Amino acid sequence: MMLRSALMMALKDHSIRAGMSQADAARHFCVTQPCVSDLMRGKINLFSLDALINMAVAADMRIESKA
Template identity: 55%
Template sequence: MDAQAFDSVWDALEDTAAEAANMRARSALMIALRTRIESWGESQAEAARRLGVTQPRLNDLLRGRVDKFSLDALVNLAGPAGFSVRIEIDDAA
């Protein structure tokens, strides 16, 4: 069996380059959001109110359940968390 090398775990797991790119963006946003939320030192209920989501929804985010969030949903949470989101477009290698 030949060893394969991938740029990210998402490239190994997803079927297409587009799906892998979407998952990379979603996971990066989730990590940034989780770090910001944890820095607030608030309860999950308080943080959920601050972001305009339910506590169970916030719990899904904090537990890294990336499959439960679209890229749009995460971008919408970025504003209330105090983030500005920019997309960088590069030529494919």
């Protein structure tokens, strides 16, 4: 749950810093605009860890694991 939360916050911050609209972010993350809306609203239960990683990879974001 913590990994999903961290990825959601990183994706949201990325799109906000880039000044993207939800439609722009959807294209950038290779998802639909309603999916980005759910991300922005923090609906964590709608996203698997795999889906969030795929979105981050599509956005060329770097993912690190600190174990």
